[in-house]
Amino acid sequence: MKKMGLNEIREVYLKFFEEKEHLRLESFPLVPKDDKDLLLINAGMAPLKPYFTGLKTPPSKRVTTCQKCVRTGDIENVGKTSRHATFFEMLGNFSFGDYFKEEIIQWAWEFITKNLNIPKDKLYVTIYLDDDEAYDIWTSKTDVDPSRIFRLGKEDNFWEIGVGPCGPCSEIHYDRGEGKVSTVEEFIEASDNDRIVEFWNLVFTQFNKDEEGVYNRLSHPNIDTGMGLERIATIMQGTENIFEIDTIRSILDKVCEISNVEYGKDKNKGASVRIITDHVKSVTFLICDGVLPSNEGRGYVLRRLLRRAARHGRLIGVNRIFLSEVMDKVIENYGDAYPEIKEKRDYIKKVMEIEEERFNETIDGGEEILKSYIVELKEEKNKVLSGEKAFKLHDTYGFPLELTEEILSENGMEVDIEGFNREMDLQRKRAREARGESSYMGGEDSILNKVAQNVDTEFKGYDHLICEGRVIEIIKDEAFVESLKENEEGIIIVDNTPFYAEMGGQVGDTGTIYGNTGEVYIKDCKKNISGKIMHFASVSSGSITKGEVVKLKVDKERREGICRNHTATHMLHEALKEILGSHVNQSGSYVDNERLRFDFTHFSALTDEEITKIERLVNEKIMEASMIDTNIMNVDEAKSCGAIALFENKYKGDVRVVSVGTFSKELCGGTHVRNSGQIGLFKVISEAGVAAGIRRIEALTGTNALNYMEEKHLMIKEVSKVLKCTEKDIIEKINQNTLTLKEKDKEIQELKSKMVKGIENDIVKEAKEINGVRFVSYKLLDIDANNLRDIGDKVKNKLQEGVVVLGSVKDGKVNFVSMASKDAIEKGAHAGKIIKKVATIAGGGGGGRPDMAQAGGKLPEKIDEALNEVAKVLEKLLQ
Incomplete structure (x- = not known):
């Protein structure tokens, strides 16, 4: 057996199946497209599901891929075992109703024994218990030793998840040990002990399981195989685990x-x-x-x-x-x-x-939060941190359990591990419930995705806003129907359309369909999962019938607004690259007739100067009135001419390249103006962060930008009237007014200080006594927390021995301060405990030391009730 590197194995596999007339596809992105059942691509066949279910026509009936995958279900085992990983690559070859068992079994054996040169006496094959067809092919079409074929039950060799396509499978295994395994029982034991490892699964999708549990035979069965690249690499390189293979x-x-x-x-x-x-x-x-x-x-x-x-x-x-x-x-x-x-x-x-x-x-x-927990535990004379708090540290703050245990141990404490594990199990349960159950193929069951593959619509909307077409399907209430009548809503499919279906961030067109006996308003246009153009319709008058020839007319003014904004996004993209740097890439966009939204990769907020430069560059290019050219070319030609493609997309075949003069060049299927001058004006109205490393610009074009500028101008004129100055003097006037207000605020504060000066004498006069301890609770008006504390100190000094609680309302918020002298504390008084109870009544909270505490509240109307509570709390403490 030749020792092969992981990259070499990948290439040998893909070339082998290319020679068997398979189309090699690049790995699909890890983010699923048109699949609501998956968070991330987690299997080689996952991105190909629409081809298996018939929702999309595959580019070839024979396909081979090496698919990158991510699974996190067993994340806790990663690093602890020899085979668990979150990222892995899955080699696969697929047949969509073309070849079946006979071909793949022979090819699999050929690839393993000849291309990989794995010794036959190291290989075992398993098949489904009742799959005599597979057994006959293995024994008659390959030279595998029949005694090395084992029949296993449904749990091991039958692939199904819920309802949908399913079928028996045949797995190929490698023996790491010495000597021959002779019985099924020995085989199972060797597999459980990791002596024998499965590395290639051939799934024969030949049934469709219905809701009643009946297995209906498919007229065109499929092949779906998966070989873990890392696992076969461990075999070829003779390593004990995937972390020891070359890459x-x-x-x-x-x-x-x-x-x-x-x-x-x-x-x-x-x-x-x-x-x-x-x-x-x-x-x-x-x-x-x-x-x-x-x-x-x-x-x-x-x-x-x-x-x-x-x-x-x-x-x-x-x-x-x-x-x-x-x-x-x-x-x-x-x-x-x-x-x-x-x-x-x-x-x-x-x-x-x-x-x-x-x-x-x-x-x-x-660490700071954990320290506060430790203080609480010491006050409570407790040595065990609750599992709930440890889990909160782990889940909310990303704080490692191991570090929590280590710090607690240094303080003679420990974690309630059982409680932590209970919280972890609850989180896993919530995650499973959030994911929900899905079938093996996970296809959308909506009627929209059951439109026949031969139904097709030619898009005429690049060059025409009006055209004729024939109605070929009508959908209403999840059913195909013959017609729609007045006031009814449904979906219409036509063989020709000028309506653009929502895609690439551009919204769908609206407009009207005129029939022989009716008029239909089109409120939106979208594509289903297989790319069929759907007109979302509401019948304004009369009716529309399947088969009739109709006239389709797009809302011209709305489309023109969309085109202005879409072309402007291309120009903005290029301007961002030139002003901010080549790292900028589009990460999302939204374009309608009102405005454009553009998300891009960048790592800090844009300065006013940068935004001004971007606006100026885009507007300069608009005023050059460059022609917008569209050219159809293959991907390599598009790349060589410098066209920008969105990094998450994989383009195949011919692509459409949209150029704005020599300034911008992008792959795009959307609609655009014919000349950059038609955009008129470009104006950024906001810039903000939407995620780590992602910024968002919102902008206006054309008359929308003009209206925005006019509103701003009118606002400035109104401000100048209010300030009684010219427009050019507004900033200076505001600065003058601000300075004046600051001076007046200072005067007000000085007056307040004079007003409360000596107030401590009045407060002390209100003092009372409980169980030999003097106390006073008093409400002041419009005093902030700092001044309240200063007054409290003065009252305490005047009182000499006792308890002081003061409250005040300022700017709609309540402030409290509580103080206690040394002899009052010795008798049981505690400023922190008093204020905690008082503040709770006023809708707040707080606490502090026995001698001094501060707190706030949200309910000014409760301040009197709160201060009246002081006597009751103090009485309990002094018992």
């Missing part, structure tokens, strides 16, 4: 170099090294495919992996930003197979560094 070991060695850890010497440190190695690989590919750190969905997966890697760095002594250094090694090993990570190196690095820095700040914050 991953190279990354692992970099982690050891950075951390100065000798791999294999310490079990716990070894686990941390493996976790960092795996997680940085996942994070690199996730960021490249457009995922950004956040607190939900895919962003949460990314954040969790990145922070988990960072905290394991701390556990092995790395107390600085370091993950991007490990990322460089990932790109070195995987960049040739996935060039997009090379292209996005700087961007990936920046996102990782920002998030790692934020995590370090979070960790520091977590």
Whole structure:
């Protein structure tokens, strides 16, 4: 058996199936497209589901891929076992109703024994218990030893998840041990002990399981195979686990170099090294495919992996930003197979560094919270931190349980581990419920996605806003119907249309369809999962019938507004690159007739100067009145001419390149103005951050921009009238007024100080006595917290011995201060306990030392009631 590197195995596999007339497709992005059931691509067949279900027509009936995947279901086992990983690659070959068992079984055996040259006496095959067809093919069409074929039950060799396509499978296994396994029982035991490992699964999708549990045979069965690239690499390289294969070991060695850890010497440190190695690989590919750190969905997966890697760095002594250094090694090993990570190196690095820095700040914050928990435990004379609080530190603040245990141990305390585990189990349960159940194929069941594949619409809307077409389908209330009548709503499919269907951030067109006996308002236009153009319709008058020839007319004014904004987004994109740098890339957009919204990669807020430069550049290019050219070319031609393509998309075949003179050039399927001068004016109205490393610009064009400017001008004129100055003197006038207000505020504060001067004498006169302790509670008006404390000190000094509680309302908020003398404290008084009870009544909270405490409240109307409570609280304390 020849020792082969991971990258070599990948290429040998894909070339083998290309020679078997398979179309090689690049790996799909990790973010699923048109699949609500998946958070991230987690299997080789996942992005191909629409081809299996018939929702889309495959580019070829034979396809082969190496699909990058991320799974986090067993994240706690990553680093602890020899085979668990969050990121992995799945080799696969697929048949969509073309070849079946006979071909794939022979090809699989040929590839394993000839191309990989794995000894036949190291291989075993399993088949489904009743699959005599597979057994006959294995024994008659290959030279596998029949005694090495084992029949297993449904749990092992039948692929199904819920309802939908399913079928038996045949798995191929490698024996790491010595001697032959002769019985099913021996085989199962050897598999459980990891002596025998499965590395290739051939799924024969030949049934469709219905809601009643009946297995209906498919007229066109499919083939879906999956071979874990890392797993076959461990076999070919003779390693014990996936972390020792060439590409991953190279990354692992970099982690050891950075951390100065000798791999294999310490079990716990070894686990941390493996976790960092795996997680940085996942994070690199996730960021490249457009995922950004956040607190939900895919962003949460990314954040969790990145922070988990960072905290394991701390556990092995790395107390600085370091993950991007490990990322460089990932790109070195995987960049040739996935060039997009090379292209996005700087961007990936920046996102990782920002998030790692934020995590370090979070960790520091977590330590402060843990310290407050320790103080509480000491006050309560308790030595066990609740599992709930430990989990909150872990889940909300990203604080490692191991670090919590370590710090508590230094203080003679421990964690309620059982309680922590209960909280962790509850979180897993919530996550499972949020994901919900999905079928094997997970296809949309909506009637929209059941339109026949041969139904097609030709889009005429690039050159025409009016055209004729024939109605070929009508949908109403989840059913295909023959007609729609007045006031009814439904979906209409026509063989020709000028209506643009929502796509690429551009909204769908609106307009009217005129039939022989009716008029239909089109309120939106979208595509279903297989790309069929759907007109969302409401019948204004008469009726519309399937088969009739109709006239379709797009709302011209609305379309023109959309075109202005769409072309402006292209020009804005280019302007951002020129002003801010080449790292800028589009990460999302929204274009309608009112305004445009453009999300882009950048790591700090834009300055006023930068926004002005961007506006000026775009407007200069608008005034050049350049022609907008569209050209159809293949992907390589588009790249060579410098066209920008969105990094999360994979383009196949011919593409449409939209150019604004020599300024901007992008791949785009949307509609545009014919000349940049038609945009008229471009005006940025807002710029803000929407996620880590993502900024958002909103802008207006044409008459919308003019109206906005006019509103601002009228506002300025109104301000100048109010200030009684000319427009050019507004800023100077505001500065003068501000200075005057500050001086008056100072005067007011001085007057207030004079008013309360000597008030302590009046307050002391109100003093009463409880159980031999003098006390006073008093309300003042419009006094801030600092002045309230100063007055409290003076009252306490006048009182000499006793308790003082003062309250005041300022700017709608309540302030309290409580003080107690030494002899009052000795008798049981406690300023902190008094104020805690008092502030609660006023809708607040607080506490403090026995001798002094401050608090606030949100209910000014409750201040009298709160101060009246002082006597009752003090009486209880003095008992």
